[in-house]
Amino acid sequence: MINELPQKQLVADSFGRAAAHYDDVALLQRQTADELLERLDLVKIKPKRIVDLGVGTGRNLDLLSKRYPEAQLIAVDIATGMLKQAKQTYREQQGLKRWLPTNNKPYYLAGDAENLPLADNSVDFVFANLTLQWCDPRASFAEIQRVLKADGLVMFSTLGPDTLYELRRSWAQVDDYPHVNMFYDMHDVGEAMTEAALTGMVLDADHYILTYSTAMALMKDLKVLGARNVNRGRRRGLTGKEALEKVQQAYEAFRQDNVLPATYEVVFGHAWGGKKAQTMSEDGSINIPISQIIRK
Numbered sequence: 001m002i003n004e005l006p007q008k009q010l011v012a013d014s015f016g017r018a019a020a021h022y023d024d025v026a027l028l029q030r031q032t033a034d035e036l037l038e039r040l041d042l043v044k045i046k047p048k049r050i051v052d053l054g055v056g057t058g059r060n061l062d063l064l065s066k067r068y069p070e071a072q073l074i075a076v077d078i079a080t081g082m083l084k085q086a087k088q089t090y091r092e093q094q095g096l097k098r099w100l101p102t103n104n105k106p107y108y109l110a111g112d113a114e115n116l117p118l119a120d121n122s123v124d125f126v127f128a129n130l131t132l133q134w135c136d137p138r139a140s141f142a143e144i145q146r147v148l149k150a151d152g153l154v155m156f157s158t159l160g161p162d163t164l165y166e167l168r169r170s171w172a173q174v175d176d177y178p179h180v181n182m183f184y185d186m187h188d189v190g191e192a193m194t195e196a197a198l199t200g201m202v203l204d205a206d207h208y209i210l211t212y213s214t215a216m217a218l219m220k221d222l223k224v225l226g227a228r229n230v231n232r233g234r235r236r237g238l239t240g241k242e243a244l245e246k247v248q249q250a251y252e253a254f255r256q257d258n259v260l261p262a263t264y265e266v267v268f269g270h271a272w273g274g275k276k277a278q279t280m281s282e283d284g285s286i287n288i289p290i291s292q293i294i295r296k
Helices: 008-024 027-042 059-067 080-099 137-147 165-172 186-195 215-225 241-254
Strands: 049-053 072-077 107-110 123-129 148-159 199-212 260-272
Touching: 027 059, 027 123, 027 148, 027 199, 027 260, 049 059, 059 072, 059 080, 059 123, 072 080, 080 107, 123 137, 137 148, 137 186, 165 215, 165 241, 165 260, 186 199, 186 260, 199 215, 215 241, 215 260, 241 260
Parallel strands: 049 072, 049 123, 072 107, 123 148
Antiparallel strands: 148 260, 199 260
């Protein structure tokens, strides 16, 4: 497990500032989203309420609405700047269809995956593309379990610890500060899902490689994406020109076929809400809703 979680306000601020130009360089995000959507072909669900958790710029809202036209969409993101961009993107993608009375306009909610602004057992499907890596998996999956109905589905992608290992090793030759965000491995994710009592859990991992002409081009893209270093132990203040030059020189050891690779470990997973656990009160009794009492 990662000892220190990223500072959430820094995450929100960073992605909020990145909203306007995020899609210009979000190649990986599009690839993983498309993979998740393809995996839905293997799942038979008819959701009435869908949460796009970590909606980002809203690129997937239109795709989800086309796949499930009768579902109510709820866009959730920790960055209000992203929510504003998502609303604009959805309008543009829908075109004139957005004025039809049958069009289910999404709701847009500012919220953290570790503290969702949603009622218990209120959601049929949670779609989370490259969002949960910024969260404590135990807290986020517990929240997802809380809001999912018993037969509700969560499908997600997140980043694993091999992500940007080339950049991490290059920085390690310059100083001892963490310059690249650390992410949970698939075993930690699986443990968190099990603790949350999600059922039918399936996990797998794949590696995506993006290529760049220079290490600086990679770092510029990360800045545009808002994927800044949010580790608590990060170096404070600006990084000097000399240090950046050393990083670029160290990164050259990874060059192949005249390009520099940037590896992303992507963990894919899905699970079902499952039966909710009964909670015991202080006097040892368990409250059971009348709706759950069946006469024989």
